[in-house]
Amino acid sequence: MPRPILATIHTAALRNNIQCASLAAPDSKVWAVVKANAYGHGIERVFEGLRSADGFALLDLDEASRVRKLGWRGPILLLEGVFEQRDLELCSRLGLWHTVHSDEQIQMLATHKTEVPHRVFLKMNSGMNRLGFSPQQYRAAWVRLNALPQVEEISLATHFSDADGAKGIAEQLQVFNTATQDLPGERSLANSAAALRHSTSAAADWIRPGIALYGSAPDFPEHSQGDWQLLPTMTLSSKIIAIQAINTPATVGYGSIFKAERPMTIGVVACGYADGYPRHCSTGTPVLVNGIRTRTVGRVSMDMITVDLEPLKLAGIEAGIGSEVTLWGRASNGAVLPIDEVAQAGGTVGYELMCALAQRVPTVVEPE
Numbered sequence: 107m108p109r110p111i112l113a114t115i116h117t118a119a120l121r122n123n124i125q126c127a128s129l130a131a132p133d134s135k136v137w138a139v140v141k142a143n144a145y146g147h148g149i150e151r152v153f154e155g156l157r158s159a160d161g162f163a164l165l166d167l168d169e170a171s172r173v174r175k176l177g178w179r180g181p182i183l184l185l186e187g188v189f190e191q192r193d194l195e196l197c198s199r200l201g202l203w204h205t206v207h208s209d210e211q212i213q214m215l216a217t218h219k220t221e222v223p224h225r226v227f228l229k230m231n232s233g234m235n236r237l238g239f240s241p242q243q244y245r246a247a248w249v250r251l252n253a254l255p256q257v258e259e260i261s262l263a264t265h266f267s268d269a270d271g272a273k274g275i276a277e278q279l280q281v282f283n284t285a286t287q288d289l290p291g292e293r294s295l296a297n298s299a300a301a302l303r304h305s306t307s308a309a310a311d312w313i314r315p316g317i318a319l320y321g322s323a324p325d326f327p328e329h330s331q332g333d334w335q336l337l338p339t340m341t342l343s344s345k346i347i348a349i350q351a352i353n354t355p356a357t358v359g360y361g362s363i364f365k366a367e368r369p370m371t372i373g374v375v376a377c378g379y380a381d382g383y384p385r386h387c388s389t390g391t392p393v394l395v396n397g398i399r400t401r402t403v404g405r406v407s408m409d410m411i412t413v414d415l416e417p418l419k420l421a422g423i424e425a426g427i428g429s430e431v432t433l434w435g436r437a438s439n440g441a442v443l444p445i446d447e448v449a450q451a452g453g454t455v456g457y458e459l460m461c462a463l464a465q466r467v468p469t470v471v472e473p474e
């Protein structure tokens with residue numbers, strides 16, 4: 107038997123989640139963001155669930171080729187644009203739309219030979235200070251781009267730093283709107299958090315949801331995935347491979363950081379940090395055993411974690427070798443353990459957990 111760890115991708119949940127994003131901004135087109143191999147899910151595995159998108163947005167040219175190979179003829183957007191001159195050849199060949207955020211990228215376009223002019227998204231740095239032209243430089247960049255025969259149509263874009271939090275988007279929105287007031291072209295501003303929380307002001311022509319498509323609340327813990335009607339799209343599951351009945355005094359795992367205060371039963375689970383389970387999730391991280399919520403105890407090791415089986419005993423539920431363990435996502439009994447709660451216990455965010463799913467974890471798409 108193979109090691110029992112498994113990741114399952116839920117197509118129906120992807121379909122539900124992209125609809126949630128669409129409903130939040132009903133007049134906007136949707137870029138389904140599938141960068142980082144669809145947030146660790148696998149582009150090929152999410153394609154079916156996300157095919158109601160108006161376009162796919164990503165970073166790697168290789169990922170763009172994969173989306174075309176799946177038969178997608180619609181728009182594909184490179185969110186960081188091209189990295190070197192010859193990337194533009196692939197843009198021409200595959201009909202990729204690309205972000206333009208720097209003078210260097212305009213220069214590359216100006217010397218690019220193409221029969222078909224490109225669609226570009228001109229990016230403004232409206233306050234995040236990562237990519238884009240400053241509001242002062244923006245119009246000049248637009249004029250230069252507009253004069254190039256290589257350019258067919260210019261859309262306008264920016265990205266918010268605080269759509270998920272208290273600061274919000276008002277300042278950046280004002281900067282963007284002021285600087286683009288009389289420029290023609292479609293606009294794209296909103297990531298998941300902005301689309302869900304600020305759609306009246308930020309929906310524009312295209313929204314760019316990523317994390318919400320994958321069933322994680324962009325503003326956890328203020329809201330949970332359930333508050334936004336999002337469903338988990340990735341379940342990481344495994345099984346108990348050993349049981350330890352321990353008496354006090356006893357400790358569990360490396361560094362003896364967990365000390366049992368009373369006799370208890372511990373389940374040893376085939377999942378560790380080499381599978382992408384965060385090592386920071388020591389004692390107290392929620393986990394489901396046979397769909398019942400319990401917690402990890404002790405340190406996460408490379409191939410194993412240890413879990414407290416006392417709550418199952420109290421509930422009168424049997425657990426032993428072979429019992430199902432849900433690290434995040436949906437258990438067989440329908441119980442859900444939001445990835446955001448696991449991430450929080452490890453001091454990180456759902457994004458990082460999904461993206462870090464290890465290569466060695468076999469992954470299947472749930473049959474519908």
Ligand SMILES: *Cc1c(COP(=O)(O)O)cnc(C)c1O
Nearest residue numbers: 139185265297298314315316317
């Ligand atoms: C990653 C990314 C998004 C999606 O962000 P989420 O928070 O995952 O919704 C949107 N726009 C740009 C430019 C991005 O890089």
